[in-house]
Amino acid sequence: MMPITSRLTHAYRLSLIVAGVTAVASIIGLLYPTAIYPTADLRQAYVINDALNLIIGLPILLGSIWLARRGRMVGLLLWPGGLLYGLYNYTAYIFGMPLSFNVIAYLVIALLSVYALVELLKNMDKQAIQAQIAQTIPAKTTGWLLAVFGILFIGRAAAALVEAGSAQTTIPIIERGTLIADAILSLLWIVGGVLLLRRRPLGYAGGLGLLFAICMLFVGLILLLLLQPLVTAVPLVLTDIFVVAGMGLIVFIPFAFFVRGVTHT
Template sequence: MFSDPLKPAYWLTIFIAGIATVACAGGIFSKDLYRDSEFIKTAWFGNDIVTLSIAIPLLLVALAFARKGSQRAQLVWMGLLGYMVYNYAFYLFGAAFNAFFLLYILLFSMSVYALAIGLFNLDVAGISQRFSSKTPVKALGIYLLLVSLPLGIFELSQCMRSIISGETPQIPSLIFALDLSVVVPTTALAAILLWRHQAWGYILGAMMLIKAFTYGMVLSFSTALLAGFRLSGTWDPLMPFYVFVALGGLAGSYVLLSHLKPVSHT
């Protein structure tokens, strides 16, 4: 039925972008959509702005170039689909039930399927062989470890403190669940595989760098909003880390992808 094995993922991505635009616009312009506390509502608001203004446009641009055969764009596309999976897991499982609940189900499930189809049909070996021997895999691997290890240590310590004290952690447990089960191990694995020049290291490395940039922007912007509206009491002490994640992810993505030799069509 599909001559191009990636075609189902292309169509799913278009639907994801369209539905995510509706979801973000609703979150930004409707005062009654979110039923959470004012603190959480502000965090959703910041998330919606970054997703609408950065993630969705980048996703559509990456898709357009990926369909033309750009392997760089394919990696950006996969990274942004990973962002969508992670992002809408929070809305689906973490937000109080609201009118967009079914949209969150669609966004999460379609993002999972699009990412799975994309990764399954990606030319992993071919792409990895096109990276220059001068690709700074060690520097990029160190950055990824500097993101994953402090995050893992901080969240594990928070979990252990709450378990020992018997108190409910201030941070929603869903954040611990997603970060410690998916983000931290995958980022660390990407660093190790990239350091060793393994094929999947380049793929996962690109994805986690792009995820670091996009979600680092979400965390930085939302933290600034919370402090500006005086809902957090004070600036989050992790703000420098969020900025480091965002800027490092952006710079790392550029450096890694710039060392991927384009496919010659001659």
């Protein structure tokens, strides 16, 4: 039996709306790049990301919903990660682009993602989830990993802001969007890590989703680094790819153990 306190009807509907609007926004961005992204820098940053939203974002969200609908607890716990992946990307879009009609669509996706997350977590039986998986998942390792990654990414964002301030320069709008998205998701990682380290039920309910979001963002970044040289003038830098892959591996290992722990309960 699924560890929920009430039906997830609202979370399902909201998540499917998020998926639908994401699909439409991404397809429009791919079909009409010059209209949606009026500068070369914007196209370089976001056109491939539109493709990644279709290749990664939609499958992980819809796949986790499908598993949850089939009564699989692993789908229920992965579901927040699918929403967080989209929330991160569209936060970067919102703050990384000039205000326009399509930014309003991105804002709708972000707000609906937050609403769906709240509905989903609210209706999870967090105490039951903790009771079922507390002895089978690497809670301490996951908690420290989330906290450390959160601190590192917030530190990176803070360093960029300090550097820009000391040099009296303005951070490019695209980079600003990424930094804001990093900061928001990093705060969630830190909170989730602390909750797991303190053995709180909400930490067990949200921990796998947070790990899932990190893993998929690393996969997306690797694909971005591989695809950009094919469609833009950005060179292929293998060192960057190996560094990102190494960092991703650090997260994928506890993620795999977490999934195994959930599926073996």
